[in-house]
Amino acid sequence: MSKYLKLALVTAITTGSLSAPVLAAGLGVGRAALPEEIAAWDKDIAPDGTGLPVGSGSVEYGEEIFSETCASCHGEFAEGVDNWPTLSGGFGTLDREDPVKTVGSYWPYLSTTYDYIRRSMPFGGAQTLSDDDVYAMVAYILYSNDLVDDDFVLSNENFLEVEMPNAGGFIVDDRVVTEYPHFTSETACYEDCKDTVEITMRAAVLDVTPIEDTPEPVIEATQEAAVEAAPVVETPTTVTAAAFDADLAAKGEKVFKKCKACHQVGEGAKNRVGPMLNGVVGASVAHVDGFKYSNDLLAAKDAGRVWDEALISEFLAKPKSVFKKTKMSFAGLKKDSEIAAVIEYLKSVSQ
Amino acid sequence: MTDKRIKTKQTHPPSRRAFLRGAAATGAGLAASAASAQTAPDPLITEVQDWASGTGDGVDATPYGLPIEFESDVIRRNVAWLTADTISSINFTPIHALDGTITPQGCAFERHHSGAIELSKSDYRLMIHGLVDTPLVFTYADLERFPRINKTFFLECAANTGMEWAGAQLNGAQFTHGMIHNMEYSGVSLRSLLSEAGLSAAGDFKDKWVYVEGADASSNGRSIPLEKALDDVMIAFKANGEALRKEHGYPVRLVVPGWEGNMWVKWLRRIEITDQAIESREETSKYTDTLEDGTARKWTWVMDAKSVVTSPSPQAPITHGKGPLVITGLAWSGRGAITGVDVTIDGGKTWQKARLAAPGQPMALTRFYLDIDWDGSEMYLQSRAHDDTGYVQPTKTQLREVRGLNSVYHNNCIQTWWVKKNGEAENVEVS
Numbered sequence: 001m002s003k004y005l006k007l008a009l010v011t012a013i014t015t016g017s018l019s020a021p022v023l024a025a026g027l028g029v030g031r032a033a034l035p036e037e038i039a040a041w042d043k044d045i046a047p048d049g050t051g052l053p054v055g056s057g058s059v060e061y062g063e064e065i066f067s068e069t070c071a072s073c074h075g076e077f078a079e080g081v082d083n084w085p086t087l088s089g090g091f092g093t094l095d096r097e098d099p100v101k102t103v104g105s106y107w108p109y110l111s112t113t114y115d116y117i118r119r120s121m122p123f124g125g126a127q128t129l130s131d132d133d134v135y136a137m138v139a140y141i142l143y144s145n146d147l148v149d150d151d152f153v154l155s156n157e158n159f160l161e162v163e164m165p166n167a168g169g170f171i172v173d174d175r176v177v178t179e180y181p182h183f184t185s186e187t188a189c190y191e192d193c194k195d196t197v198e199i200t201m202r203a204a205v206l207d208v209t210p211i212e213d214t215p216e217p218v219i220e221a222t223q224e225a226a227v228e229a230a231p232v233v234e235t236p237t238t239v240t241a242a243a244f245d246a247d248l249a250a251k252g253e254k255v256f257k258k259c260k261a262c263h264q265v266g267e268g269a270k271n272r273v274g275p276m277l278n279g280v281v282g283a284s285v286a287h288v289d290g291f292k293y294s295n296d297l298l299a300a301k302d303a304g305r306v307w308d309e310a311l312i313s314e315f316l317a318k319p320k321s322v323f324k325k326t327k328m329s330f331a332g333l334k335k336d337s338e339i340a341a342v343i344e345y346l347k348s349v350s351q
Numbered sequence: 352m353t354d355k356r357i358k359t360k361q362t363h364p365p366s367r368r369a370f371l372r373g374a375a376a377t378g379a380g381l382a383a384s385a386a387s388a389q390t391a392p393d394p395l396i397t398e399v400q401d402w403a404s405g406t407g408d409g410v411d412a413t414p415y416g417l418p419i420e421f422e423s424d425v426i427r428r429n430v431a432w433l434t435a436d437t438i439s440s441i442n443f444t445p446i447h448a449l450d451g452t453i454t455p456q457g458c459a460f461e462r463h464h465s466g467a468i469e470l471s472k473s474d475y476r477l478m479i480h481g482l483v484d485t486p487l488v489f490t491y492a493d494l495e496r497f498p499r500i501n502k503t504f505f506l507e508c509a510a511n512t513g514m515e516w517a518g519a520q521l522n523g524a525q526f527t528h529g530m531i532h533n534m535e536y537s538g539v540s541l542r543s544l545l546s547e548a549g550l551s552a553a554g555d556f557k558d559k560w561v562y563v564e565g566a567d568a569s570s571n572g573r574s575i576p577l578e579k580a581l582d583d584v585m586i587a588f589k590a591n592g593e594a595l596r597k598e599h600g601y602p603v604r605l606v607v608p609g610w611e612g613n614m615w616v617k618w619l620r621r622i623e624i625t626d627q628a629i630e631s632r633e634e635t636s637k638y639t640d641t642l643e644d645g646t647a648r649k650w651t652w653v654m655d656a657k658s659v660v661t662s663p664s665p666q667a668p669i670t671h672g673k674g675p676l677v678i679t680g681l682a683w684s685g686r687g688a689i690t691g692v693d694v695t696i697d698g699g700k701t702w703q704k705a706r707l708a709a710p711g712q713p714m715a716l717t718r719f720y721l722d723i724d725w726d727g728s729e730m731y732l733q734s735r736a737h738d739d740t741g742y743v744q745p746t747k748t749q750l751r752e753v754r755g756l757n758s759v760y761h762n763n764c765i766q767t768w769w770v771k772k773n774g775e776a777e778n779v780e781v782s
Contacts, residue, residue, distance in 0.1 A: 026547050029493045033478050033486035041478055041621050044562055044572055044629045073435070083435035095645035097517065097756045101636065106647075109630050116632040119570050120465065123439070126568035170639065173651040178753055183745045185737045188693070190702045196782065197698030197731055199769060203519040203665075203778035209526060210430050257466065261438055 045115040049160050052114065056155030057136025059143040065133055066140045068294070069122050069329050072273040078103075078144040088144040091165065104145025108167050110159065113138050124261025124273065125329035244347045252345025255338045262330075265349040274328060280307055281347045296323040312346075313339050417457070425449070427458050428525060433514075438466040439569070441508065443529030446659075446681065447666040451708075452533050452716040453503070456596045459532035462508055462612065464569030464633075467598040470618050475566075475602050477544075477586075481623035482559065484549025491602055494586060497539035497547075502585065502608075503715045505533040505683045507654045509611035509638050509760040515747075516758050519767075519778045524664040527766060527778060531683070533716035536606050538587035541580050544622070553577065553624050562629050563605055566620040573614045574628035575607065579652075583608045586619065609685030609714040610652040611761075613638050643755025654685035656744050657763035658692055658719070658736035669774030673727035678705075682717045684738035689717040691737040696723070698731030698767065698781045699746075705734070730770040731781055747780060 045051040067076060073084040080086030090100030099106075103113050118134045120126050129137070139154035142162060148154075154162070203209070256265070262273035269276035275288040286293040286301040293301075300323065305311065315322045316339045318332040333339050418425065429442040441462040444454055461467065472491040480486035508530035514520050521527050541561075553559050559577040564570045575584065585606035588595060595601045600617025607614045613633055628634070628650075640648040660680040663669045669676060678696075682689045689711030693702040708718040719734070736744045747764035769779040 030487040030489040033488045170649045185743045188743045198782045201518045201780040203522045209522040
C-alpha cells in the first residue's frame with residue numbers, strides 16, 4: 001500500500017492540483033448526459049443517506065411482500081433457505097471460525113441494504129420493486145433481526161436514526177503495518193529452516209473436490225448440448241405429438257435464461273421461486289398442484305382459464321397487466337420475437 | 352464464493368482415482384524400461400498411419416476454432432456445493448494444464464453475481480457523471496477514438512484459495528488457485544475518459560472516489576479511490592487480441608491492475624465521481640476480511656504476492672517415474688513485479704531458487720520452472736514468491752497468526768502438494 005499511496009500522491013500532485021495538460025485537453029468525443037438519463041442510472045445510496053428517494057414502508061407491509069417475493073430463497077424470517085443467503089441473525093458469531101454475516105450481524109450501513117435490494121433483488125426480477133416497497137422490505141429485514149419493533153415504519157426521514165449493531169466493526173486495511181514488515185525477503189530462510197515436516201491436514205480427509213464424471217443437473221447438460229450442437233433441441237424427455245419449430249425453440253432456450261432464476265424445466269424440474277413449467281403451454285392457469293400461487297392466478301384457474309399462446313404472450317410481455325397481483329416479479333419480455341421463441345421452447349419441453 | 356464451507360463427502364471420485372493410479376503405474380513401467388532398448392519396433396513409426404496417407408480438414412472446416420478433442424478435459428470447472436445457484440457463482444481456470452502466462456479466454460474463470468449477460472456493442476452506453484465538469488455519455492464507437500493502450504495484467508478473485516483457510520480442502524490447483532487469469536488487454540485509460548469530462552469540479556483528488564457499476568442486474572458497484580483511477584485503471588474492450596468474451600464483460604470491462612477481481616466491473620456502464628465511498632454490498636457484506644476478534648478489515652483491495660506449483664499437482668500427477676522432472680508454476684503480485692520464486696521439495700527445510708521463464712512484469716503472471724532429477728521419493732512441494740517491494744509470500748500459519756481462522760478472502764499463503772512415490776499428489780498442510 002505504502003508504495004502505491006506515494007505513487008498516487010505524485011500522480012495527484014503532477015496532474016491534479018493545477019488543471020494539468022493531460023486533464024485539460026479534450027477530444028470532443030461523446031455527448032452531454034441528459035438529467036433524465038443520469039437520474040435513471042444514478043441510484044446509488046451513500047452511508048450518509050445521499051441518494052435516498054422520498055418514501056416509506058412499514059414492517060407489517062414488508063412482511064407481506066417479503067413472504068411473497070423473497071421468502072422462497074431467503075426464508076420467511078430472512079433466515080435463508082438451503083444455500084441461499086441468510087439475511088438475519090448471526091449476532092455474536094463474528095469472532096468464531098464460521099461467522100454468520102447478515103444484514104443484522106455484519107452490515108455496517110443500512111444504506112447498503114436499501115441500495116442493494118432496490119438495484120438487484122429479487123434475483124431474476126431486479127428493479128421491479130417500487131421505492132416504498134423497498135422501504136418496507138428493509139423495515140422487515142430490520143425487524144427480523146430484532147432491530148426494530150413490529151409497528152415500525154421506515155422512511156427517508158428516519159433512515160439514519162436506525163443503529164446498525166456492527167457499524168463500528170470495520171477498520172481500514174492495515175496490512176502495511178500488521179503484515180508487510182513481517183513478511184520480508186530479507187528474512188527468508190534457505191537452509192536448515194526446520195528439523196521435521198509432518199502432515200497436519202489432508203484434503204482427502206474431507207474431500208469435497210467435485211467428481212469428474214458426476215452427471216451435471218439435467219437442465220445444465222441439455223443447455224450445453226444445445227449451445228454446441230446443431231439447432232436440434234435435445235430435450236430430456238421424448239417429444240410428444242405437439243409439433244414445434246426446433247430452430248425457434250433453440251432461440252427460446254436462450255431467452256429462457258431470463259427465467260431460470262425462478263423456473264425449472266426438463267426432467268426432474270422442481271418448483272423454485274416460480275412453479276416448474278413442464279407442459280405449461282395449453283395447461284390450466286396455476287397448473288402445478290401444491291405450488292403457492294397468488295390469489296389472482298388461483299381465481300383464473302377456478303374460472304377455467306387456460307395458458308393458451310395468446311394468454312402466455314400477454315403475460316410474458318407484462319405480467320402485472322394480465323394478473324394485477326401476480327407473484328411473478330418479472331418486468332416482462334420486450335420483444336415479441338423473444339416471447340414467441342420462449343413459448344416454442346416451453347412447448348418443446350413437455351411433461 | 353462468499354462463504355467457506357467444509358462439508359464431508361462419503362466417497363472419493365472412483366474413476367478419476369482409477370485413472371490417476373493407472374497413469375502412475377504406466378509411468379513407473381515406462382521409467383523402468385526407458386534405460387533399456389526398445390525390443391519390438393514401434394508400429395506408430397514402422398506402419399503408415401491414416402493421417403500420413405489421407406488428408407485432414409480443409410480451411411473452411413472451422414472458421415473459429417476450439418481446442419482439439421484430445422484436450423477436452425482442459426476446461427473450467429465449478430464446485431456445485433459452493434453456491435445455491437450457478438447464476439451467481441464461480442468456476443475455475445484449469446491452471447494445472449496450462450503453461451506460459453497468458454490465459455486463453457475460453458477457459459479463463461468466470462464469476463457473476465447475476466449471470467453473464469448479452470449486451471451488444473450497439474446497445475452499449477457508458478456514462479460519466481458526478482463531480483465532473485460535463486457529464487458525458489459514450490457509445491462503444493466513441494471509446495475506440497481515445498488513444499489506445501495494450502497491457503497485460505492478472506485478475507485474481509479475492510476469494511481465490513479462500514476455501515483453504517480453515518484447512519486443506521480441495522484437491523487440485525484448479526480448485527485451490529484457479530480463480531485467476533492473465534490477459535493482454537487493449538483499451539483506453541480511465542484517465543483519458545475522465546479528462547474528457549473534466550475534473551476541476553472534483554477539487555482535491557485525494558479524498559475523492561469513482562463509483563463504477565455494471566449493466567447487469569447485480570450492478571456490482573464498487574468505489575475506487577480517484578488516485579488509483581487516474582493512475583493505471585483501464586477501460587478494456589479486447590483481451591488477448593480479440594473481443595472480450597461475454598462472460599468477461601463484453602463489450603467493455605474495467606481493469607484495475609493488482610486489485611481484487613470484484614472491482615474489475617464487467618459490462619461497465621457508469622462511472623460517478625463522488626466525495627465518499629458508497630459502501631455497496633460488494634464492499635461491506637462481501638470482500639471484507641473478518642479478523643480473529645470479529646472486527647473486519649475493509650478496503651483490502653490489493654492482492655499480495657502469491658505463487659503455486661501447477662504441475663505436478665493433484666490433477667497433474669507425475670506419470671513418468673523417477674528421473675528428469677519439470678516442476679512449474681505461476682507467481683504474481685498486485686504490488687509490483689515478481690523478482691524471484693523459491694521452491695522446496697521437502698516441505699520447507701531447504702529452498703532453492705526457481706528459474707523465471709521471463710523477468711517479472713508488474714501485476715502480471717510470471718511463469719517459473721525448476722528442473723530436477725527426481726529420485727522417486729515422496730515430496731512436500733511448495734513455492735514462495737518474492738516481489739519488488741521486498742515482500743515474501745507467507746505460510747498459512749503466519750497468516751493465521753495475524754488474521755485468525757474466520758477469514759475468507761485474500762489468502763495468499765504458501766500451498767503444499769504431497770507428491771507420493773507413485774507420482775500422485777494431494778493437497779495437504781504441513782507443520
